[in-house]
Amino acid sequence: MKLRVLAVDDEPLQLDELAYLLRGDAGVGEVVTAGDTTEALRQLRDRGFDVVFLDIRMPGLDGMELARVLGRFASPPAVVFVTAHDDRAVDAFDLGAADYLLKPVRADRLAEAVRRAARVKAAPQHREEPVADDVIPVELAGTTRMLPRSAVRWVEAHGDYARLHTSDGNHLVRVPLSLLAERWADAGFVRIHRSYLVALRVIAELRLGSSGYVVVVDGRELPVSRRHTRELKDRLVRAAKTGWR
Known part of the structure; x- marks a missing residue:
């Protein structure tokens, strides 16, 4: 139509x-x-x-x-x-x-x-x-493009900015991590630390290290803060039962 x-x-x-x-x-x-x-x-x-x-x-x-x-x-x-x-x-x-x-x-x-x-x-x-599939504006070679949320694997806080990590690069955007965490919570993203937001579907492993829990995403270890550990475990269990979103 x-x-x-x-x-x-x-x-x-x-x-x-x-x-x-x-x-x-x-x-x-x-x-x-x-x-x-x-x-x-x-x-x-x-x-x-x-x-x-x-x-x-x-x-x-x-x-x-x-x-x-x-x-x-x-x-x-x-x-x-x-x-x-x-x-x-x-x-x-x-x-x-x-x-x-x-x-x-x-x-x-x-x-x-x-x-x-x-x-x-x-x-x-x-x-x-x-x-x-939500979208967020990013700068690519001087042009503003709309990046689909589904392409984002994890997000790192940079003050009032956030760095969106995808499978082929990253983009710094003028959006606070807290806003993305709230907006994307129902789309399978979980806050694991005050500085990190991760898509549940890309978490390869959750393990206890010498300094606390970490998740492994694309071969990189990201820290899980003590206050977010329980929620992360609960979300991982629910996701395993219902299928990744």
């Missing part, structure tokens, strides 16, 4: 270019445009949309504020931010955006965003549960 899309931008030329690219995507059906958030809300009131491609910095109600309004809809559309600024990516993550595109938009990145939005829209909508 092709997506019904609303594109919102206060710059007419950029809005026309975005709409042109969207109409050329095989996954997109109807494309409606709005030059400001007031017109966008009018369109959203009159018809349903699967996805909203949304500029951030606009006069009046900005894109972030509109996204918060959309989040209160009974059946909210997926949101993809399209902006010339890379300093709001963490805010987009907090709002559950499907993707975050930087202008000028390339056709291949737009196609990827359409696919992400389709997956978000197809996932069961439970207000108290995360979507099928």
